[in-house]
Amino acid sequence: MAYILNIETATTNCSVSVSKDGKTISLKEDNDKSYSHAERLHVYIDAVLKEAHINSSDLDAIAVSKGPGSYTGLRIGVSAAKGLCFALNKPLISIPTLDVLAHQVKTDGGVIIAMLDARRMEVYSAIYNSDYTQIRETQAQVLDENAFAEYLEKGKVYFIGNGVEKTKTLINHTNAIFIEGKLPSSNEMSLLAYNKYKKSDTEDVAYFEPYYLKDFVALKSKS
Numbered sequence: 284m285a286y287i288l289n290i291e292t293a294t295t296n297c298s299v300s301v302s303k304d305g306k307t308i309s310l311k312e313d314n315d316k317s318y319s320h321a322e323r324l325h326v327y328i329d330a331v332l333k334e335a336h337i338n339s340s341d342l343d344a345i346a347v348s349k350g351p352g353s354y355t356g357l358r359i360g361v362s363a364a365k366g367l368c369f370a371l372n373k374p375l376i377s378i379p380t381l382d383v384l385a386h387q388v389k390t391d392g393g394v395i396i397a398m399l400d401a402r403r404m405e406v407y408s409a410i411y412n413s414d415y416t417q418i419r420e421t422q423a424q425v426l427d428e429n430a431f432a433e434y435l436e437k438g439k440v441y442f443i444g445n446g447v448e449k450t451k452t453l454i455n456h457t458n459a460i461f462i463e464g465k466l467p468s469s470n471e472m473s474l475l476a477y478n479k480y481k482k483s484d485t486e487d488v489a490y491f492e493p494y495y496l497k498d499f500v501a502l503k504s505k506s
Contacts (some may be wrong), residue, residue, distance in 0.1 A: 285343040285480055286335070288328065288367070289472035292320045292360030293352025293380040294399065294445060299327040300469035301335040301342075305477030307470050309334035314466060320359045328363070342373055344485070346476035348467060349377040350494035351407040351421065352399055357493035365488050374485040376476045379494070381409040381421055384444050386471040388462065393439030394418065396431060398446030399467075404453075406446035407496055410434065423497055428453050435459060 284304060291298040291312075297320045298312035309331040313323065332339060347364035350357045368375045384397040390413050398408040404426045410419035424430065426449060434440050435456045442450055443462040451461045479485070 285477060286337055286341055287344045287346050287376070287473070287476045287480060288331070288339075288342050289346045289378075289469040289476055290324070290328075290360045290364050291348040291380075291383060291467050291469040291472060292324065292356040293348045293350055294356060294466045295353075296466040296468060297323045297327065297356075298467070298469040299324065299331050300473060301331045301337070302473030302477060303335075305474040307473045310468075310470055312468060312470075320356055324359060324363055328367075339367070339371055342367075342371065344374045344376050344476070344480050345371075346376040346378055346472055346479075348380045348383055348469075348472065350380050351423075351496035352380050352467075354495060357495065361491070361493045365491065368488045374480075374483075375488045375491060376479045376484070377486050377491065378472050378475050378479070379409075379421070380467050381407070381444075382411075382415070382417075382475060383467040383469075383471045384465070385409070385411045385415055386475065387465055387468070388441045388443055390439070390441060393441060393458075393460075394434050395441045395443065396434070398442060398444040398450065400445045400449065401497070404449060406444075406450065408444075408446065421494075421496065426450060426453050428455075430454060 311327040381397040
C-alpha cells in the first residue's frame with residue numbers, strides 16, 4: 284500500500300491530492316487567476332492529508348508536476364515538494380505537466396495534443412496517441428494556420444489545455460476537437476506517480492529542478 288502526495292502548480296490551478304495505490308482519495312484545487320499558490324499550497328496540503336485521514340509521516344512519496352508551465356508556479360510547487368521530501372525523508376517523483384494534462388482526454392482513437400499557453404502566439408505542446416504514448420516530444424512553438432497539419436490530415440486531433448483558446452482562432456479543420464476550460468490537475472497525477480513509484484523512478488531531491496523549457500523573462504509592471 285502506497286500513499287503519495289501529488290502537487291500540481293504549473294498553471295493558475297493550485298491542485299493537491301493524496302492517492303492510495305494510484306487512486307485519488309482526497310483532492311483540493313482552485314483555479315485562482317491571481318496565482319496565489321504561495322498562500323494556498325500548504326493549506327491545501329494540510330486539508331488533503333486530513334481528508335485522507337493520514338499524517339504526513341504516513342506518506343510513501345511526494346510527486347510534483349515538473350513543467351513546462353508558469354515559472355513562478357513551478358518554483359513554488361517544486362520548492363514545497365523538495366522541502367517535504369527533506370523534512371520527511373521521502374522520495375521525490377516528477378511528472379511531466381503535459382502528461383498530466385493529456386490523461387484528461389479519454390478516447391480510443393486519434394491523437395491528443397496537450398498544450399499550455401506561452402507568450403504571444405506561442406504554446407508549449409506535446410503529442411500523444413490514444414494510449415498516452417508520447418509520439419512527439421515537448422516543444423515551444425509559434426502557432427499559425429498550418430500548425431499540426433500532418434496530424435489533422437490523418438484523423439481526429441484532441442486539443443486540450445489553456446493553449447486551446449489561441450489555437451482555435453487559427454485552426455479550422457473538421458478533425459480538430461477543442462476541449463476547453465481544462466488545466467493540469469493533481470487528480471491525474473495519482474496513477475502516473477504510482478506507476479513511477481513502483482519502479483523506484485525517483486529524482487535526486489538535492490539537484491532536481493523544474494523543466495522550464497524556456498528561460499524566464501521578467502515582464503515590466505503595467506502600473
